[in-house]
Amino acid sequence: xxxxxxxxxxxxxxxxxAYAQVKDSxxxxxxxxxxxxxxxxxxxxxxxxxxxxxIEIFDHAIRLSDTLQLEDLKNxxxxxxxxxxxxxxxxxxxxxxxxxxxxxxxxxxxLDMEADTWLKLAKNxxxxxELFFAKAISLYQQTxxxxxxxxxxxxxxxxxxxxxxxxxxxKELLRTLDLLHQAGSRQLxxxxxFLSLNNRYLGSYEKALSYATKCVDNAVDxxxxxxxxxxxxxxxxxxxxxxxxxxxxxxxxxxLATRIAHQGDPVxxxxxxxLLIRQLVxxxxxxxxxxxxxxxxxxxxxxxxxxKGIAAQNYAYCFDGLKRYPEAEQNFLAxxxxxxxxxAGAELISIVNMDAxxxxxxxGQFARAHRYLDTALxxxxxxxxxxxxxxxHMLFTADSAIGNYAAAIxxxxxFQFLNDSIYTERKSKQIEELTIQYETGKKEQSxxxxxxxxxxxxxxxxxxxxxxxxxxxxxxxxxxIIGLLVNRARLKQRAQLLIEKKNISLQHLVExxxxxxxxxxxxxxxxxxxxMGLLHTQAAYLQGKEAxxxxxxxxxxxxxxxxxxxKLYQSDNLSAINMADYIHELxxxxxxxxxxxxxxxxKLDIEAVQLDVSHCVPLGLILNEAVTNAIKHAFPTVIxxxxxxxxxxxxxLSIKDNGIGLPxxxxxxxxxxxxxxxxxxxxxxxxxxxxxNSDEGTEILIDFICEKP
Numbered sequence: 001x002x003x004x005x006x007x008x009x010x011x012x013x014x015x016x017x018a019y020a021q022v023k024d025s026x027x028x029x030x031x032x033x034x035x036x037x038x039x040x041x042x043x044x045x046x047x048x049x050x051x052x053x054x055i056e057i058f059d060h061a062i063r064l065s066d067t068l069q070l071e072d073l074k075n076x077x078x079x080x081x082x083x084x085x086x087x088x089x090x091x092x093x094x095x096x097x098x099x100x101x102x103x104x105x106x107x108x109x110x111l112d113m114e115a116d117t118w119l120k121l122a123k124n125x126x127x128x129x130e131l132f133f134a135k136a137i138s139l140y141q142q143t144x145x146x147x148x149x150x151x152x153x154x155x156x157x158x159x160x161x162x163x164x165x166x167x168x169x170x171k172e173l174l175r176t177l178d179l180l181h182q183a184g185s186r187q188l189x190x191x192x193x194f195l196s197l198n199n200r201y202l203g204s205y206e207k208a209l210s211y212a213t214k215c216v217d218n219a220v221d222x223x224x225x226x227x228x229x230x231x232x233x234x235x236x237x238x239x240x241x242x243x244x245x246x247x248x249x250x251x252x253x254x255x256l257a258t259r260i261a262h263q264g265d266p267v268x269x270x271x272x273x274x275l276l277i278r279q280l281v282x283x284x285x286x287x288x289x290x291x292x293x294x295x296x297x298x299x300x301x302x303x304x305x306x307x308k309g310i311a312a313q314n315y316a317y318c319f320d321g322l323k324r325y326p327e328a329e330q331n332f333l334a335x336x337x338x339x340x341x342x343x344a345g346a347e348l349i350s351i352v353n354m355d356a357x358x359x360x361x362x363x364g365q366f367a368r369a370h371r372y373l374d375t376a377l378x379x380x381x382x383x384x385x386x387x388x389x390x391x392x393h394m395l396f397t398a399d400s401a402i403g404n405y406a407a408a409i410x411x412x413x414x415f416q417f418l419n420d421s422i423y424t425e426r427k428s429k430q431i432e433e434l435t436i437q438y439e440t441g442k443k444e445q446s447x448x449x450x451x452x453x454x455x456x457x458x459x460x461x462x463x464x465x466x467x468x469x470x471x472x473x474x475x476x477x478x479x480x481i482i483g484l485l486v487n488r489a490r491l492k493q494r495a496q497l498l499i500e501k502k503n504i505s506l507q508h509l510v511e512x513x514x515x516x517x518x519x520x521x522x523x524x525x526x527x528x529x530x531x532m533g534l535l536h537t538q539a540a541y542l543q544g545k546e547a548x549x550x551x552x553x554x555x556x557x558x559x560x561x562x563x564x565x566x567k568l569y570q571s572d573n574l575s576a577i578n579m580a581d582y583i584h585e586l587x588x589x590x591x592x593x594x595x596x597x598x599x600x601x602x603k604l605d606i607e608a609v610q611l612d613v614s615h616c617v618p619l620g621l622i623l624n625e626a627v628t629n630a631i632k633h634a635f636p637t638v639i640x641x642x643x644x645x646x647x648x649x650x651x652x653l654s655i656k657d658n659g660i661g662l663p664x665x666x667x668x669x670x671x672x673x674x675x676x677x678x679x680x681x682x683x684x685x686x687x688x689x690x691x692x693n694s695d696e697g698t699e700i701l702i703d704f705i706c707e708k709p
Contacts, residue, residue: 024064028073031061032080039087041265045304045342051088058084075101079117086124095125112148115139119152122159129159146183150176154191161198170198189219189231196234205242212238229258233272240275245282252276266300270310277317286321293318309338313352320359332356336372350379354391361394366401373398389418528562552593556624559589561617577616579643580606586620587627587641594631603640609651615706618682619653625675626655626700635659636697653702662694 035057038050058081065074078101085094098121105114115136122132133156140149153176160169177191192215200208212235218224219231236251256272273296280289293314302311316331335352353376360369373395392415399408532555539551563586583606591602611619623641630636636657643653679700683690688704 024068025070025073028061028065028068028070028077031057031064032076035061035080035084039084045306048088051084054084055081055088075104075113078104079120083120083124091125091127095121098124111139111143112145115143115145115148115152119155123155133159146179147185150179150183150185150191153179154194157194157198161194161201166198166202170195173198186218186222187224189215189222189224190227192218193227193231193234196238200234200238200241205238208238209235209242229255229262229264232258236275240279245279249276249279249283252279260296260299266302266307267304267310269296269300270302270307270314274310274314274317277314281317281321284321286318289321290315290318305338305342309335309352310348312338313355316355316359325359325363329359332359346379350376350391351387353379354387354394357394357398358390361397366398369394370398370402389415392418524562528558532558532562553628556590556593556628557621559586559624561620563589563620576610576612578608579611579616579619580608582616582620583623583641583643586623590624590627590631594628596631600631600636601638603638605640605642605644607644609643609645611651611706615686615704618685619702622679622682622700622702623653623655625679629675630655630657630659630698633659649705649707651704651706654699656697656699658697661696661698662692 035054038054038057041047041050044050058077061077062074062081065071065077078097082094082097082101085091085097098117102114102117102121105111105117118132118139119136122129122136125132133152136152137149137156140146140152153172157169157172157176160166160172173191173195177188177195180188180191192211196208196211196215199205199211212231215231216228216235219228232251233255236248236255239245239248239251252272252275256269256276259269259272273293277289277293280286280292293311297311302308312331313335316328316335319325319328319331332352332355336356339349339352353372357369357371357373357376360366360372373391376391377395392411396408396411396415399405399411535551535555535558539548542548542551563582584604587602587604590596591600627639627641630639636659638658640656641654642656643651645651680690683702683704686702686704688702691701691703693699693701
């Protein structure tokens with residue numbers, strides 16, 4: 001199965017660009033759509049595999065965006081990857097990625113996209129949701145984007161509803177409605193839907209029916225077919241909980257037909273069919289319910305354990321209504337068995353155990369009924385108050401029958417509490433008025449639809465005449481496009497071969513260049529050694545002490561430069577030198593030159609800093625001058641050399657001795673000696689700060705900036 005997904009992913013990322021002439025940005029958008037389609041399959045038995053595949057797809061989109069320098073698409077890919085991690089249960093990783101994306105948008109000053117990212121954090125992370133919602137809403141207010149602020153508040157209201165904070169949820173929904181009115185938006189169906197949901201849970205069915213009716217009407221007026229199945233399903237649920245089976249059946253049928261037409265998730269289709277079947281059984285239409293279930297299974301066979309469990313539950317309703325009790329019992333128990341071992345959700349487990357408990361209660365098997373009712377109570381859900389009320393009434397009946405009177409009284413009290421909360425605000429007159437208003441509106445809408453249908457039929461006749469011409473034109477265009485695609489593929493293949501040849505040629509040139517550079521460094525080092533040999537020979541013919549010293553100092557300076565080129569050609573890196581190795585070898589050379597290894601102790605604290613030639617040569621010469629001066633004039637017993645990289649790419653070189661120090665009033669800028677001039681000049685080459693301190697000896701300090709090579 002995983003190979004199938006990876007193969008699909010390969011086709012999308014390689015063959016589609018080659019034969020469809022899509023832009024690079026379109027490829028990334030296609031990857032986004034593919035990944036999101038995998039994340040949408042919430043009820044799939046291989047959900048985790050789908051999530052992992054989606055993460056791989058979004059990773060590929062990030063890399064492709066990075067290569068093409070498409071920063072906006074890269075950030076969108078990061079957001080989708082974070083959502084995928086959350087969907088797979090890795091909330092810590094998901095939150096980290098989403099917050100990183102929000103920070104990027106914040107630095108860019110893109111407040112709308114930053115707000116979108118905080119909103120996604122609030123919707124996908126199970127902590128600090130209030131903080132994330134507040135950040136998103138605040139940013140939308142700053143950009144005066146009322147429609148997006150309304151969308152954020154709608155999601156916040158949904159969060160409050162799921163947290164059982166119904167009063168706050170309704171206030172947020174009414175604020176959302178007000179914002180949409182101010183923005184001039186007519187798309188209000190989703191807000192009405194959540195207002196209905198909120199009031200239906202609280203048992204305020206008059207308000208729920210009003211909002212559900214407005215929801216459906218608004219969706220029809222605005223041609224909002226995308227979520228019509230959800231809205232009609234909500235209206236069906238309101239009628240269901242009001243025990244108005246005829247109206248409920250009507251809307252359940254519409255919802256089921258829409259979901260089948262849209263080829264929706266089989267789990268959702270089977271659950272919708274189950275709600276419809278329960279209403280048909282109430283209306284004593286159990287044969288129609290069984291025929292409905294048989295036709296549905298023929299069209300959409302149940303495959304997963306989840307689907308088989310719901311199908312068995314629906315068949316049990318049908319057989320129970322037909323009084324085919326052995327078959328009903330068998331299917332109730334089969335449904336419970338199918339749901340074991342899978343994450344079916346508390347609501348579904350509670351309902352199926354309630355069904356079994358109700359069945360055994362009706363057949364006088366009170367102890368057995370109690371066992372299933374206890375399980376239903378354990379998984380009690382907070383969605384449909386009518387089901388909760390029925391559960392406590394059945395527990396009261398079972399406890400009374402088996403003589404458990406104390407428990408029976410408690411269950412009766414709970415039943416009465418729920419019953420009061422449902423029917424206290426119920427006013428049948430208002431319900432009838434709302435129904436009349438709705439039916440009147442429906443009749444007016446039917447007249448409008450008939451008139452519209454006439455106009456559509458006339459337009460269809462004209463369109464049919466044009467269709468034939470379009471088919472011929474499109475066919476010719478497709479032939480031309482296919483020819484161009486084939487030609488482009490051949491040209492691309494030739495270009496690829498040419499690029500590969502050029503790459504090989506360039507690789508050879510790079511290798512040859514590296515060899516030449518290494519050879520140059522080697523020859524420069526040899527030339528320096530020849531110069532040193534000449535100076536050594538020249539010194540043998542000199543008599544004056546100063547001349548000999550000058551020759552010796554020149555040899556030492558040349559050795560400092562020679563050592564740089566020796567390190568370069570011996571190293572794999574031809575542009576930078578490890579200063580720790582270089583300075584240790586230079587100090588060893590100076591020890592041997594002055595024969596000081598017995599009387600002077602050298603303490604080296606050298607960090608393994610990598611410097612290029614332009615920094616190494618001046619630094620080596622400064623070090624040579626400082627150590628030579630210390631040996632010749634300071635008479636130290638310890639020389640300490642420190643090289644470290646400090647803050648903000650700063651490098652500090654310190655050469656300190658414990659000798660006699662500098663004379664009073666010494667100012668290095670006024671000194672005219674060659675060594676001091678040389679150090680100042682080399683310091684200027686490095687754009688360094690040169691300081692000389694005299695405190696229990698002499699310290700020469702060089703501070704300069706050098707970025708990492």
